[in-house]
Amino acid sequence: MSIQVTFIGHACVIIEISGIRILCDPHLHPTFSSGLFTYFPARDVDIAELPNPDLIFISHRHRDHYNLASLALLDRSVPVICAADLEILYGLEKLGFKDINPITDWEEISLENVTLVFTPSLYRVPEHGLLALGESGAVWNMVDTMIDHAEAIRCKRRIGARKLDLLLWPYQPLMETHAPTNRLISFPVNHFRRQLEVVRVLQPKAVVPYSDGQFGVGGTAWLNHFKFPVSSGNGAAAARWVAPDCEIFEPHPGGIISIDQGTIAKRGSAPFVKAIASSPADRQFDTTQQVPPLSNHNLPGDLKLTWSIEELTQRILKAWRKIGGDKSLQPYLQASARWRVTYRILLVTEEVNHSVELSFQCGKESESRAHGRRTTEDNYAQVRVLAGVLQAIFEARLHFVAAFLSGLLRSSEMVYRVTKNGVETPLILRDGTKEEPEHADTILCPVTLLNHLVGSQASIARSVVDREIERSLADHEQR
């Protein structure tokens, strides 16, 4: 029995192995996250013709992988395997999925003639790849996972004496958070080297460089130029460099790759996926492009501010008081006090900007004050956000991560002190990898702080999911 892999777009694929059809990270609509993102290449999915999956796999919570609107279209009796993430589990339960199976690193599930191995990731959010081992071959869908050399070796050992037939390879070191957070943009050599190392260790028969299809639209399209530092051609050239015998396939929407008795080939296209002609021009990595100022222009209409600035400020201060008592955050907040950090949340409106300044001193928040000249003692960490966007996040109409990944939060920080030894800086906790060190002098980056502020309203994360489900079901009914 052959293996068949069907590409639907971005990281949404169907893997059919030993008679079992696994739908991975289902994404069946043209846009996602309140219309802030779309896919390239564009495609249209005929949901009525989509073959019923035997299993659904959700790799992690990011909305280009965990799409409630797509899950709402699927049969709730289909078993779901997913990362052990409360946000995913809550959404699946709420949608009415009955057979939900959270997984752990290297957990294995055997189904008739196929074994599914859930590979780990170094990222901080719970996340897995899916290694499918069947009689007719082995396919590894890495999704967005990043692993080190030791884990690549472990994966190779698990595959055994045979070669990996097909690697779905997330080759892009995504950089969309660098421009909005004002971090130096240089080629992320360590990240790309690590992704190449997987190909070098595994020496797969075929590689599909993929998971690079999500793009901002409208007011967030500018960020596409700061996202993908490796062109698809260079990704393929690099894979071929480290694994000279491997064949490279492009993941065209609807394209099917089959593995039959060791032969890997393109096999027509799926009738339920229709590719739509679209221009790839705006994905070129290009730091000469603009970083437009925050503005409501070109954003969905429901991101406009309807609260008063005072109301929004009070919400922030209330949340700040709450996180001041959060034990898990105490080390970071105390470190920020030692480093004399003032967190500044700059609320942008059409008329005037308003600054809320927060500094941790024995659990007390400072008063909100004007955006003024700094003293020689101050360190600061600033996040600039459209007031309407922050309101939408507080009201659970917009997911914080979606706002961040679409460039709607801008930050910078200046935190240092000079001693006889030179310039000393604290570690700054960002949404990075598990292997990034932390110690007593770790402070929160302003975006992470803001995430805690909105997340400290305990119901927010669930409310976001509730809203997304509500909207998805309403859309579904309308159709």
Added chain:
Amino acid sequence: MSNLEVASIGHLGLGCATQESAVFVDPFVEGTSSLRPLQLIDTMDPVTEARFGAVALTGLSANLADYRSLERLLPGRHLLGPQDVIKGLPLGLRSQAAKVTSCEAWTPHRHGSLRFTFTPGAKGYDWGVLIQSGNQCVWNLGNSLTTVSICAKVATLIEAPQLAWIDGSFHQNFHVASRGPSAFPYDRLRMILAQAKLLSQLGWADILIHGGLYPMGRASWKQHFEWPIPKEKLLVDLRNHVPGQRFLSPECGMWTSTSGEPASVMNPLAIKTSSPEVLFDPTIGIPPILADGTCTEAVPETIKRNLSGQSGRGLGEVVDALTRWQIVIELREVSSSGTRVWWISPKDNALIVCSEEPTSDEQLINQFIAAFSASGLQRFLSGTATAERLALEDHLRISSHPFSLTSQGLQTPTYHGALSEKSPSADQSCRLPAPLTTISVLAPGV
């Protein structure tokens, strides 16, 4: 012998004077349409101005050799500078000086009672100048990066180290919009502190901080990226790093003796403060490159002509580097009516220009994007503005993030040449000319 006195005259410019002689060093006294010093000389009384008989230049970069200031000050004066600086100055400008002295490194030259010795920097193209009168000395490091061995050589030329001027500006202007948004420049701060510590350890009694330009006109948005910390904070940082050392940041136009005390041989120079006091705030965003001028069909021909006029090592080095790193230059000409693109790639030890993007099956191609305003490209190709000047004025932005795959694995380059931040001693195996150096080979040869 009268006392040697020195005054900041804006940005990295100095006035140096004794009773008998007075010299401008790197004068930036005009404030061009695109750059202005934080403080600059507004007026000089004619008697004072007439006493300045010479101009010394330590570099060719736009913040040291300000053409408008030189047009005003060179006529009738003696021009001194290192050979490569004098050679790189436009002939029309150079010829306005009454006398030109092209100086060898470490060789003293005189102007009246003042003795000048140009001191090389660690980067190879950067210079400082040691100014002496009798046993008094002032060492202006200009844009140069100094080392223990350079300091040791300076020590052999002087009786005792007295007054040193170092550049306390952050040079963010050069980098914004070519590297994307801007992080706080910790590396530059470290460099300033390291220079200060080295001078302190070698006994320089007073270390003076100067420097500061801000962009105007179309590039004025860069003001938000230019001044990460106020000068007072930099002084606090310096004092924390080197306790006990005297650091000063004298007001522009005020004369100081070599012992760091106020002096009075010369009249105070009238100054005006032109700082817009804009807060450092990179979250504000970066506008698109301004489209002005019109595209021309002559670009390929002009580039071919310019390339054929290039000689020597520079072009060969760039062609070799582009070949090694598999780099294709995407030259954009941005006008109000649209963008025209040309591709320049190395072939057979030369550069070829074409209107079609080169393709290569599964071969690595590193893109080097040079986006010019159409008017900027015309100025660049005709030799009336350097790449550096255009980058400062936001007529040019560059995006280049190459990598290579070699037997040693995945590698990224170490830049060298103008405006690179690494010293030439850094990893030799990955050398690549800095982006502005690379693009400069397309301009007419000097």
